Amino acid sequence: DAKTTQPPSMDCAEGRAANLPCNHSTISGNEYVYWYRQIHSQGPQYIIHGLKNNETNEMASLIITEDRKSSTLILPHATLRDTAVYYCIVHKIQGAQKLVFGQGTRLTINP
């Protein structure tokens, strides 16, 4: 699985949009981009995933660049409960469910 690079930490004001970048310059054509988050002491929680088109669900939006080498997770109206470590993962379309977690981005939402 391709490696990802994320900033170690970010801050965002409550109510503002949080934009979390991820670089995956070695991604191959058969790999999805996945985002998970982990709130302190809980299991990771799935947020969203995409292949090449932008995706949106009730939690977030995922913007993938045209060359697929980077992506941005957008939390449109961040709340204090969005404070967590966010992981960007690239994952093969076919094959095992093995997820390779990096160090992630620790996002802090400030009141």
Add this chain to the structure above:
Amino acid sequence: KAGVTQTPRYLIKTRGQQVTLSCSPISGHRSVSWYQQTPGQGLQFLFEYFSETQRNKGNFPGRFSGRQFSNSRSEMNVSTLELGDSALYLCASSLGYTGNTEAFFGQGTRLTVV
């Protein structure tokens, strides 16, 4: 529907002992994966089971083993416990065996080896 259930939530064992952790996946999910999380190494993949067969294995010693039953429930076992095995052990279930399905994680079992 019920989420992924891991038991026990907390466990304290002595070095040299063995331990068995249990994971009940979401109903209908056939893939179960296990991860170890430590402050130093982060989240690391242990192994994955699908339809009672181990499909993938991470880079852990043979002391770490697992199995999956016909009802998709899974257990992992760690023998001859070492202090470094102290960690949060997480189980994840997913519907199928492809990369286009999300994984749902349990709350984990926190193992402390003394």
